[in-house]
Amino acid sequence: MKTSECDIVVVGVGGQGVIMLTSIIGKAALKAGIPVRSAETHGMAQRGGSVINHLRIGCVFGPKVPIGGADILLALEPAEALRNAHYLSKDGIALVNINPVLPSTVTTGQSRYPPLEEILDPLERICKEIKTVDATKLAVKAGNSQTMNVVMLGVLSKYIPLREEMLIESLSESVPAKFLEVNRRAFELGKSEMQEDRYAMRQKNESLKFQ
Amino acid sequence: MREYLLGNAAIARGILEAGAGVVTGYPGTPASEIVETLAPLAKKYNVHVEWSVNEKVALEVAIGASWAGTRTAAVMKHVGLNVAADPFMTLAYTGVRGGLVVITSDDPFCHSSQNEQDSRRYAQFACIPCMDPADPQEAKDMTLYAFELSEELELPVLLRPTTRVSHARADVEVGEIEENRAKPEFLKNPVRWVALPAHARPRHSVLLEKQAAIKTALEKSPWNQLVLRGELGVIASGISGLYAEEAIKQLDADISILHIGTFPPPDGLCSEFIRHVDKVIVIEELEPVLEEYVERVARVHNLDLNILGKRTGHIPREGELDSCIARNAIASMANLPLVESPSLGEAAAILPPRPPALCPGCGHRAAYYAIRKAFGKDAIFPSDIGCYTLAVDMGTIDTCLCMGASITLASGIRFSGEERDICCSIGDSTFLHTGLPGLLNAAYNRARITIAILDNSTTAMTGHQPHPGTGVTACGDKTKAVSIVSLAKALGADFVETVDPYDVNATIETFRRAKDYQGLSVVIAKQVCVINERRAGIKRKPFMVNENCTGCRECVEFGCPAIEFEEDSDSARINMLCTGCGVCAQICPYDAIEVVKDR
Numbered sequence: 038m039k040t041s042e043c044d045i046v047v048v049g050v051g052g053q054g055v056i057m058l059t060s061i062i063g064k065a066a067l068k069a070g071i072p073v074r075s076a077e078t079h080g081m082a083q084r085g086g087s088v089i090n091h092l093r094i095g096c097v098f099g100p101k102v103p104i105g106g107a108d109i110l111l112a113l114e115p116a117e118a119l120r121n122a123h124y125l126s127k128d129g130i131a132l133v134n135i136n137p138v139l140p141s142t143v144t145t146g147q148s149r150y151p152p153l154e155e156i157l158d159p160l161e162r163i164c165k166e167i168k169t170v171d172a173t174k175l176a177v178k179a180g181n182s183q184t185m186n187v188v189m190l191g192v193l194s195k196y197i198p199l200r201e202e203m204l205i206e207s208l209s210e211s212v213p214a215k216f217l218e219v220n221r222r223a224f225e226l227g228k229s230e231m232q233e234d235r236y237a238m239r240q241k242n243e244s245l246k247f248q
Numbered sequence: 249m250r251e252y253l254l255g256n257a258a259i260a261r262g263i264l265e266a267g268a269g270v271v272t273g274y275p276g277t278p279a280s281e282i283v284e285t286l287a288p289l290a291k292k293y294n295v296h297v298e299w300s301v302n303e304k305v306a307l308e309v310a311i312g313a314s315w316a317g318t319r320t321a322a323v324m325k326h327v328g329l330n331v332a333a334d335p336f337m338t339l340a341y342t343g344v345r346g347g348l349v350v351i352t353s354d355d356p357f358c359h360s361s362q363n364e365q366d367s368r369r370y371a372q373f374a375c376i377p378c379m380d381p382a383d384p385q386e387a388k389d390m391t392l393y394a395f396e397l398s399e400e401l402e403l404p405v406l407l408r409p410t411t412r413v414s415h416a417r418a419d420v421e422v423g424e425i426e427e428n429r430a431k432p433e434f435l436k437n438p439v440r441w442v443a444l445p446a447h448a449r450p451r452h453s454v455l456l457e458k459q460a461a462i463k464t465a466l467e468k469s470p471w472n473q474l475v476l477r478g479e480l481g482v483i484a485s486g487i488s489g490l491y492a493e494e495a496i497k498q499l500d501a502d503i504s505i506l507h508i509g510t511f512p513p514p515d516g517l518c519s520e521f522i523r524h525v526d527k528v529i530v531i532e533e534l535e536p537v538l539e540e541y542v543e544r545v546a547r548v549h550n551l552d553l554n555i556l557g558k559r560t561g562h563i564p565r566e567g568e569l570d571s572c573i574a575r576n577a578i579a580s581m582a583n584l585p586l587v588e589s590p591s592l593g594e595a596a597a598i599l600p601p602r603p604p605a606l607c608p609g610c611g612h613r614a615a616y617y618a619i620r621k622a623f624g625k626d627a628i629f630p631s632d633i634g635c636y637t638l639a640v641d642m643g644t645i646d647t648c649l650c651m652g653a654s655i656t657l658a659s660g661i662r663f664s665g666e667e668r669d670i671c672c673s674i675g676d677s678t679f680l681h682t683g684l685p686g687l688l689n690a691a692y693n694r695a696r697i698t699i700a701i702l703d704n705s706t707t708a709m710t711g712h713q714p715h716p717g718t719g720v721t722a723c724g725d726k727t728k729a730v731s732i733v734s735l736a737k738a739l740g741a742d743f744v745e746t747v748d749p750y751d752v753n754a755t756i757e758t759f760r761r762a763k764d765y766q767g768l769s770v771v772i773a774k775q776v777c778v779i780n781e782r783r784a785g786i787k788r789k790p791f792m793v794n795e796n797c798t799g800c801r802e803c804v805e806f807g808c809p810a811i812e813f814e815e816d817s818d819s820a821r822i823n824m825l826c827t828g829c830g831v832c833a834q835i836c837p838y839d840a841i842e843v844v845k846d847r
Contacts, residue, residue: 078359
């Protein structure tokens with residue numbers, strides 16, 4: 038029996054805005070009158086470490102998304118997407134920003150950061166659907182690379198049971214007024230990216246059908 | 249009205265709704281945001297909110313306020329209660345006047361802690377009630393209730409959230425904030441407030457007599473929920489109750505559940521439940537506190553009851569639980585199929601680890617570089633608790649035990665007869681927390697060690713709280729800034745010098761002299777936390793690698809995340825993260841790192 042309407046796991050690196058992003062969605066759920074639960078990473082892990090937030094929309098139980106239970110894995114960084122792919126359910130979708138953030142183990146030469154294909158290949162085998170987005174580029178296009186998390190919010194908006202107005206209203210309350218415009222542009226760019234991608238996917242599937 | 253609140257913010261809200269007049273605490277994950285939420289509201293609601301010097305101090309200040317009739321909360325992380333254990337234990341004898349709630353946030357899985365002790369044991373130990381909230385709403389409501397219960401029983405009450413309650417967010421129904429408070433008045437009553445043996449003995453009897461009243465009050469409280477269904481049952485406490493409820497729903501099984509929120513648990517509900525079921529699984533995080541209770545009750549009410557839990561290996565005693573663990577434990581009891589959680593297997597093996605690390609430009613890294621140069625890698629480096637513990641890969645962190653244990657462990661290693669050089673390190677906030685007695689002891693007992701006080705002028709790891717050395721209070725008011733140099737001298741150190749760790753050669757030179765000093769030497773490596781510097785808008789020019797680079801990797805081994813090595817060009821590169829501290833430029837043997845020039 039389903040115990041949450043929509044379970045999302047948001048992952049990234051400390052400083053990328055994972056907590057802010059999760060909080061915007063949570064506040065939007067509150068506005069919509071939907072019960073919401075989330076679990077956040079604070080403290081030690083924020084010093085450049087992996088950050089994982091759980092978000093459960095339409096849920097009244099514990100805040101942690103069960104392993105194998107996430108409807109959506111929203112990854113602000115590709116290695117973190119793969120690191121947390123076991124949270125996805127069999128029918129889940131991964132939404133992935135393809136821009137790596139190198140950990141100190143890589144910059145100091147102790148470890149290697151694999152090329153993007155080597156990360157996406159196993160990820161594609163694990164999850165049913167995967168959408169990759171150059172969110173950092175879109176954030177720059179919006180006018181500020183710091184809005185990458187809001188680009189990903191725009192991407193996510195296509196997949197969650199919350200109306201866009203609620204998300205926008207919550208976004209407006211969460212960023213300083215002078216940054217609102219750039220954040221709204223970032224949201225729109227993320228959102229429209231998904232429309233194109235969906236269209237492209239359909240095209241691809243149809244062409245497969247006729248082969 | 250509903251708000252989307254962090255569990256700790258919900259607890260803060262509960263403190264305000266209860267009309268508390270004094271709130272004290274020391275920062276510690278996962279409890280820090282309770283005081284942080286209240287500090288900016290302190291003036292508006294006329295509450296005294298303070299970051300205390302340590303948890304023992306925090307609790308004693310709270311006790312004073314309570315004895316003067318004011319509702320008070322003392323807030324700390326679980327290991328903080330160890331520091332406050334001395335007043336905590338005797339407080340149960342003396343009791344309280346104004347409601348006093350001790351809030352201690354436990355950290356199953358050690359997300360940000362050195363152990364995963366279970367604070368419910370402390371409540372048992374002290375013979376006082378303990379509330380175990382399951383989520384932010386309950387955390388807020390229980391806070392309010394705890395103040396009332398505390399006044400009703402004239403006992404302190406322990407509120408014990410865990411990381412997944414303190415750092416969970418949920419929609420929370422909030423109430424009115426109480427702004428009317430009784431006028432405080434300390435009523436002299438030596439028999440109560442002076443814990444002489446002659447007074448303590450009868451107070452112990454009073455405490456034991458109160459145990460029945462605690463049980464009666466908790467029995468009729470709304471925090472324990474009984475749902476009778478089939479003859480298989482689950483008894484779960486706090487957040488584990490939510491995991492169990494979710495698991496039962498997922499399994500769609502006819503299983504009875506008793507969700508416990510108070511310790512001691514309610515005898516009436518428990519005995520009713522235990523008579524109803526013939527097999528039960530006890531689900532709780534950490535210690536088998538509830539399980540031991542269920543075993544005791546079963547001896548009276550259902551001798552044949554089959555009890556599963558930690559003793560039978562169904563529920564782990566370490567780490568945190570989740571609904572998957574609860575589901576499979578319940579399924580195993582009910583002979584239902586287990587669900588295997590997907591695992592990444594080998595897929596994630598290609599990924600580089602991403603441990604938390606010192607920030608680019610962090611002064612601690614520069615200080616440790618100098619310490620290693622001055623002392624060599626054969627010396628012994630006891631350390632302490634703070635951001636700097638993240639430098640464990642630099643080879644200058646040999647111990648970390650508890651707050652303040654760097655100087656004392658170093659002393660003990662010296663007194664053991666160990667003859668190698670010893671340089672211990674401790675942060676500014678930790679030094680002021682419990683490092684002071686360690687330094688005093690080292691001076692008094694003539695320990696020949698070097699103490700590096702890594703002073704970044706904040707409590708960085710827990711979220712940049714001020715401390716007595718910063719000249720700012722929790723509420724942002726100006727206050728006296730205590731001098732660490734004067735303190736070190738007053739506590740008995742003769743060699744006390746201050747260095748800027750960004751000045752590499754001077755720092756190495758100072759640590760060399762400290763090492764050679766025949767006595768106790770203290771070096772204060774002072775450099776403001778880079779995060780606070782950035783927030784203050786202070787910018788330095790970044791550095792770059794020039795054509796002199798030979799690819800020797802000396803700078804890469806320094807370990808700053810702003811320095812990368814490019815295999816293609818066989819040379820170092822400085823990335824966007826550079827804060828312009830300039831330490832790598834001083835480390836480079838070939839003058840290959842220079843300031844980026846203005847265009």
